[in-house]
Amino acid sequence: MLEARNLHKAFGQVRVTNDVSIAVEKGERRVVLGPNGAGKTTLFNILVGELSPTSGTIRLGGEDVTGHSVEARAKRGLARSYQKNNLFNDLTIRDNLALAIATATGAASRMGDTLRDPAIVERIEEVAARVNLRELLDQPVDSVSYGARRQLEVGLALATNPRVLLMDEPTSGVGPEMIRAFHDLLKSLPRDLTVLIIEHDMDLAFDVADQVTVLNYGEVVFEGTPGDTRESSLVNEIYLGGSVDA
Numbered sequence: 001m002l003e004a005r006n007l008h009k010a011f012g013q014v015r016v017t018n019d020v021s022i023a024v025e026k027g028e029r030r031v032v033l034g035p036n037g038a039g040k041t042t043l044f045n046i047l048v049g050e051l052s053p054t055s056g057t058i059r060l061g062g063e064d065v066t067g068h069s070v071e072a073r074a075k076r077g078l079a080r081s082y083q084k085n086n087l088f089n090d091l092t093i094r095d096n097l098a099l100a101i102a103t104a105t106g107a108a109s110r111m112g113d114t115l116r117d118p119a120i121v122e123r124i125e126e127v128a129a130r131v132n133l134r135e136l137l138d139q140p141v142d143s144v145s146y147g148a149r150r151q152l153e154v155g156l157a158l159a160t161n162p163r164v165l166l167m168d169e170p171t172s173g174v175g176p177e178m179i180r181a182f183h184d185l186l187k188s189l190p191r192d193l194t195v196l197i198i199e200h201d202m203d204l205a206f207d208v209a210d211q212v213t214v215l216n217y218g219e220v221v222f223e224g225t226p227g228d229t230r231e232s233s234l235v236n237e238i239y240l241g242g243s244v245d246a
Contacts, residue, residue, distance in 0.1 A: 001026040001194040002047070002078075002164050007056035009042055009218075016042045017053070018218040024164075024211075029186070030196045031205040033229075034215035035238065040198045043215070044166050047196075048080050049073050061163065074104070077163030081153040081170060089142040093133055093152055096141060097124045097159050104160035123159065131155040131185060147178040154185065164194045171201050183207055206230070214238075 002024045009017035017039045024030045034040050045051040047058060049070040057066045065073050088096050094115070101120050115121065128134045131151040136144055141152065150170060157165055170186075171179045179201055186208045189195060199205045205212065206226040214222040214229070216238045222229070229235055 001028075001061055002196065003059040004043075004047060005057045005059075007043070007046055007058070008054045009039075009046060009051060010054045016218050017046065020056070020215070020218070020220055022213055022220065022223075024194055024196055026194055027191045028194055029208050029210045030213060031209035031211075032196065032198045032213050032215060033205060033235075037217075038215040039218035040215055041168060042218075044080065044168055044196075044198065048078060048166060074160060074162075077161075078166070079157040079160050079162035079164070080166040080168070081157045082168055087141050087149060087152060087156075090140060092138050092140055093128070093144070093148075093155075094124055094137040096152060097127055097137075097155060100156045100159040101127075127155050127159045130158060130188070132181065147174045147181075150174055150178070151181075151185075158189075162193065164196070165189075167195065167197045167199075169198050169200055171199065171204060179204060 004020060004022050007017050007020040008015065020039070020043060022030075032040050032043070042051065046053050049065070049068060049072070053066070057064060059065065060073060060076055060078055063076065065076065088099070098115055098120060101123050124137070125134065128137050131154050133148060133151055133155060136148055141149060150173075154167065154170060157167075171182050174182075183204060186195070197205075197208070206229070209226050212222075212224060212226055212229040213220055214235055221238065222232055222235055224232070
């Protein structure tokens with residue numbers, strides 16, 4: 001469903017991504033691990049089109065999208081949530097979701113029209129329920145907790161009905177209760193949705209992943225199952241600083 005081949009990205013003389021290849025099957029949950037500076041977010045930026053690779057190719061659903069814009073890739077089913085909140089803070093959660101849905105579908109050009117469209121209203125309710133935000137739909141974003149904003153980030157990505165969802169550290173900055181909620185959220189996503197996650201929480205990573213890819217200094221240094229990852233001396237050495245609890 002999503003494939004990168006021999007991706008290189010250099011900024012001047014600094015090579016951030018070096019010959020990265022990764023293939024994620026339809027419905028797979030792939031977790032990307034690596035220490036700070038390993039090139040994880042740069043890889044995501046290349047996959048969604050925010051950065052152009054110095055060389056290499058990207059295929060989405062079998063189609064070469066290497067030269068396509070962020071918007072073109074989104075229309076083909078690629079969505080992303082960000083490590084830092086990227087929201088309309090003065091608008092309500094409902095309005096944020098409505099804008100995401102209307103933009104993805106081209107259903108309406110004005111907010112009032114959008115919120116009167118029965119199909120969009122129904123979709124807003126569905127997505128809000130999926131990310132546990134129905135009770136907060138009419139709250140301004142800047143009045144809700146950081147954890148709720150993280151949930152909304154995921155909701156905005158899901159609102160576009162993607163085929164592939166990239167999530168950049170969805171549990172960053174949230175407490176244990178919210179991390180458990182994200183466990184449940186990720187497990188509840190439809191299995192035909194392909195999910196690629198950058199994650200620092202090892203319990204979450206091992207709990208949701210079908211496969212794990214480890215980056216170090218911009219290179220893929222390991223791929224395998226969560227069990228293989230736990231047992232890898234290389235992963236322990238470069239990322240985990242010792243043993244991984246079973």
